[in-house]
Amino acid sequence: MVGDSLDALFDEYFKDSTDDEKREIKKKYGVERAVREAPARIRWVCIDLLKHYREHIQPNGFKAMIVVGSRHAATVFKKTLDDLGAPPSEVVISGNHNDPAYLAQYTDKTRQKQVIQNFTKPLGADKEKNDPTAFLIVKDMLLTGFDAPIAQVMYIDRSLKDHTLMQAIARVNRTYKGKQAGFVVDYYGLSDHLTEALELFSSDDVEGTYHSLKDEIPKLKATHTRVASLFSGVKGEDIDDYVLFLKDEDIRQQFELAFKRFAKQMDVILPDVAAKPYIPDLKRWGKIQNAARNRYRDPGLNISDAGEKVRKLVDEHIISTGVDPKIPPVDLMAANFKESVEQIKSPESRASEIESAIKHHITVNLEEDPEYYKSLSLRLRDIIEKNAGKWDQQLELLLEMVSSIESEHKQAADDLGLSETEFAFYNILMAEVTLHAGEDAVSESVHDEIKTTSQDLVGMFDEATQIVDFFNKPDEIKRMKKAVKRAILDCSFGDKAIVSVVQDRFMELAKTKFA
Template sequence: WAKLEAIVGNKDRIATLANDIVTHFKEREQVFEGKAMIVAMSRRIAADLYEEIVSLRPEWHSNDLDKGVLKVVMTTSSSDGPKLQKHHTTKAQRKALAQRLKDEDDPLKLVIVRDMWLTGFDAPCLNTMYIDKPMKDHNLMQAIARVNRVFKDKPGGLIVDYIGIATNLKKALGFYSESGGKGIPAETHEKAVDIMLEKLEVVRQLLHGFDYSGFFDAAVKDKLSLILRTEDFILNIEDGKSRFIKEVTLLGQAYALAKPDQATMDNAEEIAFFQAVKARLAKFETGGAGSGNGYDTVIKNIVDSAIASDQVIDIFSAAGMEKPELSILSEEFLKEIQGMKYKNVAIELLKKILNDEIKLRSKHNLTKSKSLMDMLNAAIRRYQNNLLTTAEIIEELIRIAKEINKADKRGEEMGLSEDELAFYDALETNDSAVKVLGNDQLRAIAREIADKVKKNATIDWTIKESVRARLMVIVRRILNKYGYPPDKQPAAIELVMKQAENLADVWSMA
């Protein structure tokens, strides 16, 4: 062991190792944000490697525990020299460093360890392990598992072998399989490159018949316009959006693992284009897929560089639209959408805007928002079933947008506050009640219910059965007072209580 440690810890070798790790990690960060662990053979080598790395990157060093990009995690004894002792950590300090490493936003990016944190340590944002220590069997499997934890769009962990663990890894994987382990816990780098090239071809085939070659040399405005045309082409393919997003996501994952192979360099611009298109398509998603910035973290930097610009670009102009001066659902803006060159994009844009606007209003008026959402979903279903043409669905979506605008003004026209209108809509769903009482009576009921419920709703009333029961009694008395049809009261009370619960969050923030 001593002879091997002396060879592994040779000064020139440590300098070469430090340079390679720094270069590789910085390149990997450009396409795949995450953190890394370096496994050293001994504490002496760990300390020497730290010095070599900070000589290359002085800004990574800090004497403060809560600062710095690079740290050594180990213990020392009184017999160790000052070079090792300065890296000594107590149990409390190691706990603090662990929290820093687990926090994806913390500047601590790399740690050097010998034995610590190789088993039982979970930091999902850890995606790279540099191994410079002989390891085998269970210990090796435990170590590589540190970088394979599920995290966001991480495709898997990357193991960089400096010591020659390939044979031991095969044996460990054989033991893993024999013990009943499922799946493939490790793939070679060459396999990742093959998968990347395979997925690249799949995405190219999805765009067969569409020429996007002009993207790479175009000005930024023209690049944005080409991205929109590509979206329009994809949206015209059956299930095109979901297929494109799925395949480009898989391509991005393979790219992240294959980097920095020459094949990734050769195809980086084209992959960046695909990711830019995917990001725009994902913006149309009404669920979680469209959240955040829309880019996979594994690829965002090459996307940024592909459409980087030092000039201000009018995105509306690139889309063939005049920039709207008024609100998102103004007449002017809706007319611009209706006149867009890319009709499939216009449909997706309208669907997304309307869905978001209705959800926003549902925080205040549950009943009306449900009615509008039902209207939107019905229109989309008719379009998907080929009962509406492209022009007709755009007309229908714009009509729904105008309904939303109209709904926003109803309270003012009826002399009701926003809260009162929400309860009015909950009561108005019953047609027979409207016929018996008329709008004036319903408005009076809505005003009184809004006033009484707001006064009697405590902070935690939604979880206190006694408070809920009291509110239901109050609502029932008001309905009886105004002659609300008895047989319709249970449904009305249920709707009023749901609306009250919906408003509870609004009231608590007021």
């Protein structure tokens, strides 16, 4: 803004003032400052930055700094934001002895310390953990040395040069969970100053320091291409075709990494129109990711760190197709599990769903009886390998396994006259004895010893763990391990080679059963 254009803007902003008032304003502030700090201009700046903040920054829970040209301007920005119904803002400015009240209210050091401390907290209503302040308005203070990773954007409406400009920009480049980049929105015209500031540093120091939105578009295209190329071999168009393609864990990890990068880049661009062509694929791939997460019980498949804008788009699309992304997959033991499986289209997909549900069930319950659930895992693998490609046959065998999986454990324990807890210890001891002997089976007398020893030791564990905080008391654990050692060495199969293994495995199982 120079020459005639400044005078024209001055006359426009102060058209309601008298000639005497205009002369006084020019005398006090000068034409350029008067124009820049005119309430009408600041109002338009605030309207624009509010739109940017609400669309780009607020959805992901981040905050903003506003850098202005004078202490007076800071108060005008504050009042204007309040009048526009903006999220809460605070002013932090230095003070002088003779400051008028409208300035002095923002210069108290005790108050400033509290404001600054609160600003570093996440947005929210919880007064202990959060703070609702969205904007921190400053002139010179906090431009260097201030560390608030929650700040993602700086709106600049004043001249900054050299190191001060670089230091100011660095305020929004601090890393924070879910923060893909820091943003600077320039209302002053700092491009020349930025070029001069960057020239003070070596090319290695400044490479990659700042990018415009245009710089991000090629990155978006590249991340999109990676996901699309991964699915290039999928023949069908149904979501389930893609989910089956992701059955292999290595391929799932490749998809997860590629899709997360794409989603994060979309979050940087949105809601700019440049992102529009990619939104359909974002939604589709998001639905595929959700379906694969449920099918394979894979919690790693998520875009929780991609940003609220992206998550909202994906979730709304999934919900529109009749699926709630927050509802977990139906558990194997749920009464409606088989009914939910019947709703899946192809036999291959139904078999895949049951296989994944059984694997998840085994993983969740493994610590309850390691040897029993290990045997289930081997049984499942045998069904899958022997019936690969025979989906109807595989489906039938898997359904039979599901039907018996809940009752088998209790029935096996009952047949031996053991409780399910005793059965878990029995299984460990039996596994270690047969492994050490190099045999698949034991004699009847050894079997009886294993059974009796397991029952006796469970009784000892039950009594010992009545002691408060038993598993955090080394002396008590040592005493119990000695009891295990004596019990094993008193048996005909007793051998020091299996004592330490059984001790450790029994203690781990006891933590699950008795802690």
